Amino acid sequence: MNNNKFEVLLQNESKKLYNYLLKILRNKEDAEDILQETFIAFHKKMNSVKESSYKSYLFRTAYHKALNLIKKRNAKNKLVTNYQEMEHFEDKQSKNNQQQKELIKDALSQLKPEEALLIELQFYQKMNYKQIAETLETTQSAVDSKLVRAKKKLIKIINEQKKMQENNLSIV
Amino acid sequence: MKQKDECSFEKKLNAYIAGELSEIEYNKVREHISSCHLCQNEIRELQQVDNFLFQYTEEEVPAGLNEKILNSVSQSHTDPFMRKVVSFSIAASVLISFMAGILLSSGLYADSSDSNITIGEDSLYSYFEGDYDV
Ligand SMILES: [Zn+2]
DSSP: OHHHHHHHHHHHHHHHHHHHHHHHHOOHHHHHHHHHHHHHHHHHHGGGSOGGGHHHHHHHHHHHHHHHHHHHHHHHTOOOOOHHHHHTOOSHHHHHHHHHHHHHHHHHHTSOHHHHHHHIIIIISOOOHHHHHHHHTSOHHHHHHHHHHHHHHHHHHHHHHHHHHHHHHHHO | OOOSOOOTTGGGHHHHHHTOSOHHHHHHHHHHHTTOHHHHHHHHHHHHHHHHHTTOOOOOOOTTHHHHHHHHHHHTTSOHHHHHHHHHHHHHHHHHHHHHHHIIIIIITTTTOHHHHHHHHHHHHHHHTTOSOO
16 A cells, blocks of 8 residues: 555655755754655655655655755845754753764755755765666766765865864864 | 876775775776875875764654654545545535525514614624634
8 A cells, every 4th residue: 555655654764854954954944844845745746656766756856845945045045043953952962963963064055955965865875876876867977976076075164164163262 | 387186096086985886996996096195185085074974963853743744645645626625515515504694694583673683794794703713
């Protein structure tokens, strides 16, 4: 039955998709909304999607929906800051984790959305080039060169973050 | 003036780390790296990115969200046409009971006294104004 399949998929994939959306949207409410929209859209199309492509389809849908939201946000020029969220974390360990997470989100949101998706699929979803190429409907060599470009950008961003942190420390 | 040295192997390094090269290519690159400082530096930087990204710890999906999704999906399970039919018939039956109410209050009691009609109209009016909880 389709609905059982859907339920299993929801249990298996919603956490991964939710975390992907958190990384690029940097806002819990938006991540929840897009996650919901993604699964509802998937459910409507489920019959016409190959089972082996379910995950690709979900990520592609989430990506497009998130992209639309980011465009709308940019149009409104609304800046999203999540610093209040960090205040909820009292003990040092989780505060460090949270800070590290914010740095990662910050870095990924400086990439083009397509580059962030590539990084997501390779690093966090452990997809190989072939699977990523299928998800993005492109070639493996394009995946490789785009990933290299994304990583070079990340190297720069990480180095800038380090400089900023050092500057902050020297001020205090 | 070209400042940065480049190595022809550089483009293959990401695929090398990711394990995306064939065995023959992999061995070629590995052999090259052992004697190329440029590629050694490049690999170090790429691995730095990996280490950075892997520090992300996943968050749980907010409680109840999966259930919410399941609910909205099972609600939309009836096909759109049937949903329209159902909502139309609900709207129609509400309208019919209103019409019946007007007919009852104005028709049945029309002859008994004028005040009854006024009460009937009043209550209908205040219904639309939202004075009553539905
Ligand atoms: Zn080299």
